[in-house]
Amino acid sequence: MVESAIATPRDLPVGPTGRKGLGSWGVATLIASEAALFSYLLFSYYYDGVVTPRGWLLEPSPSLKLALPNTILLLLSSAVAWWGERGILTRRRNQALWGFGIAFLMGALFALVQWFEWHAKPYHFGASNYASLYFITTGFHMAHVLVGLLVLAALFLWTVLDYFSPRRRLTVTAGVFYWHFVDVVWLFVFTTYYITPYLGFGR
Amino acid sequence: MNAADVRTPTVGTVAEVSRPRLLSLWETSPGLKGFFSTVDHKQIGIRYIVTAFVFLILGGIEALVMRLQLIGPDRTLLTPDQYDQLFSTHGMTMIFLYASPILSGFSNYLWPLLLGSRDMAFPRLNALSYWIYLAAGIFLYVGFLTGNGPNDGWFNYVPYASRDYNPGLNEDFYSLGMVFLGLSVTVGAANFIVTALRTRAPGMSINRMPILVWGTLTASAANLLVVPAVSLAFFLLWMDRQFGTHFFDASNGGQPLLWQHLFWIFGHPWVYAIVLPAMGMASDALPVFCRRPLVGYSLVALSTVATMILGFGVWVHHMFATGLPSLGLSFFSGASIAITVPSAVAVFAWLATLRLGRPVITTAFLFFASMIVLFVIGGVSGFMTASVPVDWQLTDTYFVVAHLHYVLIGINVFPVVGAVYFWFPKMTGRLMDERLGRWNFWTMFIGFNLAFLPMHLTGLLGMPRRVYTYADGMGWDTLNLITSIGSFVLAIGVLLLIINVLRSLKRGAVAGDNPWDAPTLEWSVSSPPPPYNFAVIPTIASRHPLWEDRLQESEARSSLNCGLQLQTAKETIGTTALDAVPDMILEMPEDSFAPLCVAIGLSVTFAGLLLKGWSAVWIGALIVALSILSWLWPRRQLREREPAPASESAHG
Amino acid sequence: MSATPLAYLSSAGTRADITLPLTWLTLIISIIVCLVVAWVLWQAMRRASARGGAQATRSIPVERGSNGVRWIRIGLWLSAAPLLLTLVWTMVALAKVAAPFARPALTLDVTGHQWWWEAVYHGDGPSQTFHTANEIHIPVGVPVQVRLHGADVIHSFWVPKLSGKTDTIPGQTNISWLEARLPGRYQGQCTEYCGLQHARMAFEVVAQSADDFERWRQHQLEPAPAPSSAEQQRGMDLVVYRCGLCHSVRGTPAGALYAPDLTHLMSRRLIAAGVLVNNPGNLSGWIEHPQGIKPGSLMPDQFLSGPQLSDVRAYLETLQ
Numbered sequence A: 001m002v003e004s005a006i007a008t009p010r011d012l013p014v015g016p017t018g019r020k021g022l023g024s025w026g027v028a029t030l031i032a033s034e035a036a037l038f039s040y041l042l043f044s045y046y047y048d049g050v051v052t053p054r055g056w057l058l059e060p061s062p063s064l065k066l067a068l069p070n071t072i073l074l075l076l077s078s079a080v081a082w083w084g085e086r087g088i089l090t091r092r093r094n095q096a097l098w099g100f101g102i103a104f105l106m107g108a109l110f111a112l113v114q115w116f117e118w119h120a121k122p123y124h125f126g127a128s129n130y131a132s133l134y135f136i137t138t139g140f141h142m143a144h145v146l147v148g149l150l151v152l153a154a155l156f157l158w159t160v161l162d163y164f165s166p167r168r169r170l171t172v173t174a175g176v177f178y179w180h181f182v183d184v185v186w187l188f189v190f191t192t193y194y195i196t197p198y199l200g201f202g203r
Numbered sequence B: 001m002n003a004a005d006v007r008t009p010t011v012g013t014v015a016e017v018s019r020p021r022l023l024s025l026w027e028t029s030p031g032l033k034g035f036f037s038t039v040d041h042k043q044i045g046i047r048y049i050v051t052a053f054v055f056l057i058l059g060g061i062e063a064l065v066m067r068l069q070l071i072g073p074d075r076t077l078l079t080p081d082q083y084d085q086l087f088s089t090h091g092m093t094m095i096f097l098y099a100s101p102i103l104s105g106f107s108n109y110l111w112p113l114l115l116g117s118r119d120m121a122f123p124r125l126n127a128l129s130y131w132i133y134l135a136a137g138i139f140l141y142v143g144f145l146t147g148n149g150p151n152d153g154w155f156n157y158v159p160y161a162s163r164d165y166n167p168g169l170n171e172d173f174y175s176l177g178m179v180f181l182g183l184s185v186t187v188g189a190a191n192f193i194v195t196a197l198r199t200r201a202p203g204m205s206i207n208r209m210p211i212l213v214w215g216t217l218t219a220s221a222a223n224l225l226v227v228p229a230v231s232l233a234f235f236l237l238w239m240d241r242q243f244g245t246h247f248f249d250a251s252n253g254g255q256p257l258l259w260q261h262l263f264w265i266f267g268h269p270w271v272y273a274i275v276l277p278a279m280g281m282a283s284d285a286l287p288v289f290c291r292r293p294l295v296g297y298s299l300v301a302l303s304t305v306a307t308m309i310l311g312f313g314v315w316v317h318h319m320f321a322t323g324l325p326s327l328g329l330s331f332f333s334g335a336s337i338a339i340t341v342p343s344a345v346a347v348f349a350w351l352a353t354l355r356l357g358r359p360v361i362t363t364a365f366l367f368f369a370s371m372i373v374l375f376v377i378g379g380v381s382g383f384m385t386a387s388v389p390v391d392w393q394l395t396d397t398y399f400v401v402a403h404l405h406y407v408l409i410g411i412n413v414f415p416v417v418g419a420v421y422f423w424f425p426k427m428t429g430r431l432m433d434e435r436l437g438r439w440n441f442w443t444m445f446i447g448f449n450l451a452f453l454p455m456h457l458t459g460l461l462g463m464p465r466r467v468y469t470y471a472d473g474m475g476w477d478t479l480n481l482i483t484s485i486g487s488f489v490l491a492i493g494v495l496l497l498i499i500n501v502l503r504s505l506k507r508g509a510v511a512g513d514n515p516w517d518a519p520t521l522e523w524s525v526s527s528p529p530p531p532y533n534f535a536v537i538p539t540i541a542s543r544h545p546l547w548e549d550r551l552q553e554s555e556a557r558s559s560l561n562c563g564l565q566l567q568t569a570k571e572t573i574g575t576t577a578l579d580a581v582p583d584m585i586l587e588m589p590e591d592s593f594a595p596l597c598v599a600i601g602l603s604v605t606f607a608g609l610l611l612k613g614w615s616a617v618w619i620g621a622l623i624v625a626l627s628i629l630s631w632l633w634p635r636r637q638l639r640e641r642e643p644a645p646a647s648e649s650a651h652g
Numbered sequence C: 001m002s003a004t005p006l007a008y009l010s011s012a013g014t015r016a017d018i019t020l021p022l023t024w025l026t027l028i029i030s031i032i033v034c035l036v037v038a039w040v041l042w043q044a045m046r047r048a049s050a051r052g053g054a055q056a057t058r059s060i061p062v063e064r065g066s067n068g069v070r071w072i073r074i075g076l077w078l079s080a081a082p083l084l085l086t087l088v089w090t091m092v093a094l095a096k097v098a099a100p101f102a103r104p105a106l107t108l109d110v111t112g113h114q115w116w117w118e119a120v121y122h123g124d125g126p127s128q129t130f131h132t133a134n135e136i137h138i139p140v141g142v143p144v145q146v147r148l149h150g151a152d153v154i155h156s157f158w159v160p161k162l163s164g165k166t167d168t169i170p171g172q173t174n175i176s177w178l179e180a181r182l183p184g185r186y187q188g189q190c191t192e193y194c195g196l197q198h199a200r201m202a203f204e205v206v207a208q209s210a211d212d213f214e215r216w217r218q219h220q221l222e223p224a225p226a227p228s229s230a231e232q233q234r235g236m237d238l239v240v241y242r243c244g245l246c247h248s249v250r251g252t253p254a255g256a257l258y259a260p261d262l263t264h265l266m267s268r269r270l271i272a273a274g275v276l277v278n279n280p281g282n283l284s285g286w287i288e289h290p291q292g293i294k295p296g297s298l299m300p301d302q303f304l305s306g307p308q309l310s311d312v313r314a315y316l317e318t319l320q
Ligand code: HEA
Pocket: B271, B272, B274, B275, B317, B318, B336, B337, B339, B340, B341, B343, B344, B347, B375, B376, B378, B379, B380, B381, B382, B383, B385, B386, B387, B391, B394, B395, B396, B400, B403, B404, B407, B408, C029, C030, C033, C037, C079, C082, C083
C-alpha cells in the first residue's frame, strides 16, 4: 500500500508578518516593471546620443550646482526613511514619525529644488530631442517622487494611528522600499544626464 | 505573541458540513453589488474570455470587410481611409484585445484550480486588470466607431503617426488607449507571477506545475519587463503630437528608428507571450487525449523559458530593411534562426506524445493536434524571414501576413477553441456537442487553410501588405479571391463554435467532475467548481495527481480528500517558491468596489487627456488616489495591522 | 513584361540573383519540414484508438508509455543540419548583397515622397544635375549606387527583380544598389506603409545600354522647349502659375520641388507614380481630378475649364 503525502505544517504565520508576505512580492514585481520603464528611458538617451552627430548635448557641461546637492539630499532622505522604519521595528513610534516626516520633507525639498533646476535650464522641452528627453526622464522621475511622497504621508498617518508593530509592518517595509527605489533610480538618471557628459558621452 | 499570529491549520477530510461555511465565506453576493465588486478568479476569468471573444468577432468582421474590398482588383467598397482604419483596428483588436486577454482569461479561470489554491494571489488586482482591460477596449473602440480609429497599422510607425501627417484624433486615441491598456497587462502579469510562485498547493514543486502555468508565468515575466517599452513609446508619441516635444521627428533631431526599437523590443517578446500559454494548454490537453503523460515535460518547460529568453534578442528582425549595419543584422538573423530550436522541442514533444500514445479523436483533440502542423507552417515561414537577404524580398508582402496568421491563428485561435471544448465542461458542468464540434473543426480548418495557405504565394508574387486595392494584371486576382472565400468559410466555422457554445450551455450532456479522465487538479472538483474551489487544500505528490494509481510514477500519493481545512476565515495557503512547502496562511480580501473605482477614475483621466480637459484629468486622478488609498488601507481582517482584536483569535 | 511584375521568384539583377537560391533553399527546407510533420501527425491519427467524445476518451485506459525523449533528440539532430546550412548561407549571401563587387558606375539620390519617387542624377557641376520622377534609368550590367532619403514619412524602395527592400527614412540616408543583368523595365513599389496612397506608389526602373542611357541623360538635361503656339503659350502660363506652386519645369519660372519634375514629363511611360499609362486621355483625367484616381493624393483637383485644360495639355505634350 502506498502512503499518501499530506502536508501537515505547524505554526504557520497568519497573514503578512515581518517582511514576509505576498505584499513584498507584489511590490517587487511592480518595481521590476518600473525599473524596466526607466531603463527604456535611459536606452532612448544613449541611443539618441550614439546615432546623432556631435553637438547633441545642449549643455555640454551640465551645471551641478543644484543637481549634486539635491542628489545627496534625496539619498539622505532614503537613509532617514530607513531610520524611520527601524523605529517601527523597535517599537519606537516617535522615531518612526520623525523618520517618515523628515523623509517626506526632504523629498518635498528635492522636488522643489528640481523645479528650480528645470527653470534654470537654458532650454525648454521643445528645443530638441535632447531637451525633450531630459525633461521627460526627470519628469517621470518627479512623478515617482510625488507618488513616493504620498506613500510616506500615508505611512506617517498610519503610524499616527498606531497601526503597525514589528510583526505587522509589511506596508511600511514595502513603502520604504519603494522610496529607496525612487532614490536609486535617481542615481541612474543623475549619472546619465549630469555625469556622462563629463566622461565624454554625446559631446 | 497573539494567538492570531501563528496557527497550526487543522487537517481533515472534505466534510459536507463545512461546505456551507466555506460558501458563505467565498461566495460573491448576488445582484449588481456582487457583479461590480467580485474578486472571484473564476468570474473574472469568464469575463475575460467572453470579452475577448467579442473582440475576436469584431476584429473578424473588420477582416471580412477588408476581404470584400480585396476580393478582386480595383474595388471601391472602401475608401483608402476606411481601409487603413480597418486593417489597423483589426491588428490592434486581434493582438491586444483578443489574443492576449483570451489567454489571461483561461489562465485566470484555471490557475488556482490547477494549483490547488482558492484564488489568485491578489484577487482585487485581478479585478482591476479586467476592468482596465474593458475600459481601455471601450476607449479604443470609441475612437474607431467615431471615425478616429488607429490608421497607421498596429505597430504605428512614426513619422506617419505624428501630427504633421496625421492631424486627427486617431493616433491620440490609439496612443492613450495603449498606455491605458498597458496598465492592465502589467498588473495582470504581476499577479500571475506571484500566484505561480507563492500559492501552489503543498507539494507542487516547480517541476510539477502544468505546462500552462509555465507558459503564462514566462509570458507574464516577459510582459512585466517589456510592456513599459511600448507604453513609453506611445506616451512619447502623444507628447510629440500634443506638446511639441521631439522624440521622433527627424527635423529636430528626433529618431524615427527609436520608435521602431522601442516598439519591437516589446513586440517580439509579446508575440511569444500571446502563444506560450496557448502552447501550454496544448501541452496539458494533448496527453489527456493520448492517454499518457507528455513526452519530455522538463524539456518542454525549459523550452518555454528558453523561447522567451532568446525572444528578447531578436527584435531587429522586424527592422531588417531599415538600413542598419550588416554586422548587427547578422547577429539578429542568427538569433532568429536559433530560436526555432526551442519551438522544435515543443513540436517534437507533441509529436512523440501522439506517436507513443493512444490518441482518441475528439473535437478538442482535433484543434490541439492540428495546431501542431499550423504552428510548423507558421514557424517555417518565420524561419524564412529570419534570413536577412530573403527577408529583404519577403518583408512587407503578404508572405509576412501569411506568417503572422499561421502563428496567431494556428497557435492562438486553434488551441483556444480546443481549450473551449476541453474546459467548457469544467466551467459550465456540460459537455459541448461533438457532432457540431466536428463540423466546427473542419469548417475552421479548411476555411483557414484555404484563406491563408495561398496567401504565401500571393506574397511570393510580390503583393505588398497594407494596400487598400491593387491593379489587375499583377497575377494576384485569383489568389485573393480564394483567400476571401476561405475567410468566409473560416467565419462560418467561428459561427458554428458560437452556436455550439450557446446550445450546449442549456442542452449539453451533464459532464461530471472529470469527463475526460484527465490528470490535473481542476478535474478533482465539481463542475462548475464551488466558489472556494477546494474544500480542503490538497497535497500534491506528482505531476498527475489524478492518474497516480495508474502511472505508478511515485511512491507517495497526492492527497486530494484530506488536507488543510482553513475554513474559519477567507483563507488559503502560501507556499515557498520552488518546493511549495507551506510557509504562511494567506488572508484573502473580501469583494471590493475599489478596483472598479480605480478603473473608472482612470477612464475619466484618460478621457480628459484625450480631450485636454484638465479638470477631468485631476478629478480622475483624485478618484484613483482615493480608491487606492482605501484599497491599501491596512486592514485587521487581512492582518495588515495591529492589534488584532481578541475576538478573532478565538477560533482557529 | 511578365504577368507578375512584382514576383521575386524570378530575378534579373545581381542582388536578386544572389538572394534567389537562398530563398529556394529555405522554401524547400520549409516545405519538407511541413510535409514530414504533417505525415507523422497523420500516421498518429490513423492509429487512433477511439473516436468520439468524453466517453470514448474515458474508455481508453491511461498508461505510462515509453519515455520518448529520444524522439525529441532525433528531431533536433535532423533539424540542426538545415538550420546550420541556412545560417552559413545567409551570412555569405548577406556579405555579398551588402555592397557591390565593383565601384558603382553611377550614384543617384532617390527620395520617397507621399506618394511618388524623386530621383536626382548628378553630373560634374550643377548644370549637369537634373531631377526626374517615378522612372529611374540605369545603365545595364554595372552597379549603380542609390542613396535613399525620406522626405516626409518612411517609405521603402523595392524593385523585386533587381533587389530587396531598403527603407527611406527621414533624417537618415540609406544606401542601396542596383545592378541589372538584362535590359528592360522593372517595376518597383513602395512597401512601407506610408498613408492613404501607399498602395499606389509605384515606379519603374529602366535598365538600358550605356549608349541609350547616356542619350537619355543628355536629353533629360535639356530644359523645356519654348512654347510654339498661342495655345501652348496659354498652357504654359497656366502651368507656371498653377502647377508651378508644386512642380518645376526647367526653363520656365516653375521651380518648386514638392511634386514631380515635369520638364520631360512626356518621356515617361507612366504617370501618377505608376498608376496610369501616360496618354493624353489619362493625362487630362489626372489633371482634372486626381482625387478620383488617387484619393488623398497631395495634388488637388484643378477645376480647369474645358479650353484651359486643352491648353495645358497642349503645352505638357511639348515636354518630351
Ligand atoms: C504569434 C506569434 C509568433 C510566433 C510564435 C512567431 C514565430 C517566429 N517568427 Fe514571427 N511574427 C509574428 C508573430 C509570431 N512569430 C508577427 C505577428 C509578425 C508580424 C508583425 C507585423 O509585421 O505585423 C511576425 C513577423 C516576423 C518576422 C518579420 C518579418 C518581416 O516583417 O519582414 C520575422 C523575421 O525574422 C519572424 C520570425 C519568426 C521566427 C523565426 C519564429 C520562430 O519562433 C518560429 C519557430 C518555429 C518553427 C520553425 C517550427 C517548429 C520547428 C521545427 C519543426 C524544426 C524544424 C525546422 C526547421 C529546420 C526550419 N516573424
